[in-house]
Amino acid sequence: MKRVEMPSPNKDSRGSVAVNMLVLHYTGMTSGRAALERLCDPAAKVSSHYTIDEDGTVYAHVPESERAWHAGVSYWMGTNNVNACSIGIELVNPGHEFGYREFAAAQIASLIQLCQDIKTRHAIPAHRVLGHSDVAPERKDDPGELFPWEALAKAGIGLWPEDLEGYYPASYLVRFGYNPEAPRERLVTAFQRHFRPAQLTGQWDEDCGARLAALLAKTPSPTL
Numbered sequence: 001m002k003r004v005e006m007p008s009p010n011k012d013s014r015g016s017v018a019v020n021m022l023v024l025h026y027t028g029m030t031s032g033r034a035a036l037e038r039l040c041d042p043a044a045k046v047s048s049h050y051t052i053d054e055d056g057t058v059y060a061h062v063p064e065s066e067r068a069w070h071a072g073v074s075y076w077m078g079t080n081n082v083n084a085c086s087i088g089i090e091l092v093n094p095g096h097e098f099g100y101r102e103f104a105a106a107q108i109a110s111l112i113q114l115c116q117d118i119k120t121r122h123a124i125p126a127h128r129v130l131g132h133s134d135v136a137p138e139r140k141d142d143p144g145e146l147f148p149w150e151a152l153a154k155a156g157i158g159l160w161p162e163d164l165e166g167y168y169p170a171s172y173l174v175r176f177g178y179n180p181e182a183p184r185e186r187l188v189t190a191f192q193r194h195f196r197p198a199q200l201t202g203q204w205d206e207d208c209g210a211r212l213a214a215l216l217a218k219t220p221s222p223t224l
Helices: 032-039 105-119 149-154 170-176 184-195 206-216
Strands: 003-005 011-013 021-026 050-052 058-060 066-068 086-091 129-131
Touching (some): 032 050, 050 105, 086 105, 105 149, 170 206
Parallel strands (some): 021 129
Antiparallel strands (some): 011 066
16 A cells, blocks of 8 residues: 655644544545645545555655545534544545446445554544545535445445344434434435445435345444
């Protein structure tokens, strides 16, 4: 994994908040270079801790001890200040606006290695490895339905639903961690992008309910 230091001025203190979440994004810009420039531009007021290019190169922008500005208005499990408790990783991909495509194998290999490394320094449980669309479903779609969440889970990063035998209604998405104030269809679509990417309907069904039940079985003390 090739690593390049490319510091961003867009950061501040976490205060006393511990890191316990990973949030994954796509850059959603026409090129990797454009994305890197924006993440390091003080006028943009956005950043991430890392960006991973399609060739697998990892660009380090903000120290993990500091807060990067990647999640924006967001929510997970009662936490509104997601930036304070998370590490943000951007993956170079044009996104839905500029020609969304599958993520490169070298890129995902570097991501897995980086996440495994991060987990040696921070206590990040599997159910708190999330996409930007999970923590901001009203306004974000990334990293999107082509992101290989199942492969990451097999590498010990995040959750993937297995043993689909139970059922929970869509209202239980709040127990898993989603924002109770977000529109229901956006919540369902965000869930499907992450945990059932082959079929994005925005409508809850038996398969979604079984997947949520499988995930909640792996999540300690779900909260309202």
